Structure formats: structure tokens, C-alpha cells
Amino acid sequence: MKVQIEEMRLDGNAIGGLLREIFTVEMTSAVGTCASCGAVNEVGRVQVYSHAAGTVVRCPGCEQVLMKIVRGGGRCWVDMTGVRCLEFVLD
Ligand SMILES: [Zn+2]
Numbered sequence: 001m002k003v004q005i006e007e008m009r010l011d012g013n014a015i016g017g018l019l020r021e022i023f024t025v026e027m028t029s030a031v032g033t034c035a036s037c038g039a040v041n042e043v044g045r046v047q048v049y050s051h052a053a054g055t056v057v058r059c060p061g062c063e064q065v066l067m068k069i070v071r072g073g074g075r076c077w078v079d080m081t082g083v084r085c086l087e088f089v090l091d
Contacts, residue, residue: 005049008049008050008051009047009048009049010047010048010049010050011044011045011046011047011048012028012041012042012043012044012045012046012047012048012057013028013044014048014050015027015043015048015050015055015057015069016028016043016044018055018069018071019043022069022076022078023088024091025088025089025090025091026088026089026091027043027088028042028043028044029042029043029044029088029089030042030043030086030087030088030089031043031086031087031088032046032066032083032085032086032087033083033084033085033086034059034061034062034064034066034082034083034084035064035066035081035082035083035084036059036062036064036082037059037061037062037064038084039059039060039061039062041059041060041061045060046058046059046060046066047059047060047063053070053071053072054068054069054070055067055068055069055070056068057069059082064082065081065082066080066082066083067079067080067082067083
């Protein structure tokens, strides 16, 4: 199972389009602070696991879940419990 999950892993650039759709600005260079370990990483460096309608974003430092994004039926749910702070440049 561990191997299968590792094979599914992408980097944060994989969710650049999805996050741009939600936040309406370029997000791959946004900087997030992990609520668990305090690591600060650009979105482009996080670990991304996408499956069907759901996307899970994990901290590259401690592997805790930073974000969960689910899309379906014309709606989007974004759980950012694992991100203490998200900093990005406004267009
Ligand atoms: Zn962390």
C-alpha cells in the first residue's frame, strides 16, 4: 500500500491550475506554513495526492495533511486546517 501511495505522489505544481481557479491568482509560488511542524514551503514544493474528485496536499517536512480539496457537482470544498498561514501575491 505504501508503494502504491508513493506512486500517486505529485509535487505542488500539479495543483497550480486548481488553486488558481479557487484563489484567482497564481498560487504555485504562494508560501504556506504547516500548522503541525511550522515548516514554510512554496506550494510548488508540497506533496500532492490526487484521486477521483479529491486532492490531498501534504507537508514535505512532516507529511501531515495541509489541505484537502474536493470538487463535484459544480461545487468545491477546501479544508485548510493544516495550513497555519498562506501568503500569496495579489494580481
Ligand atoms: Zn509539517
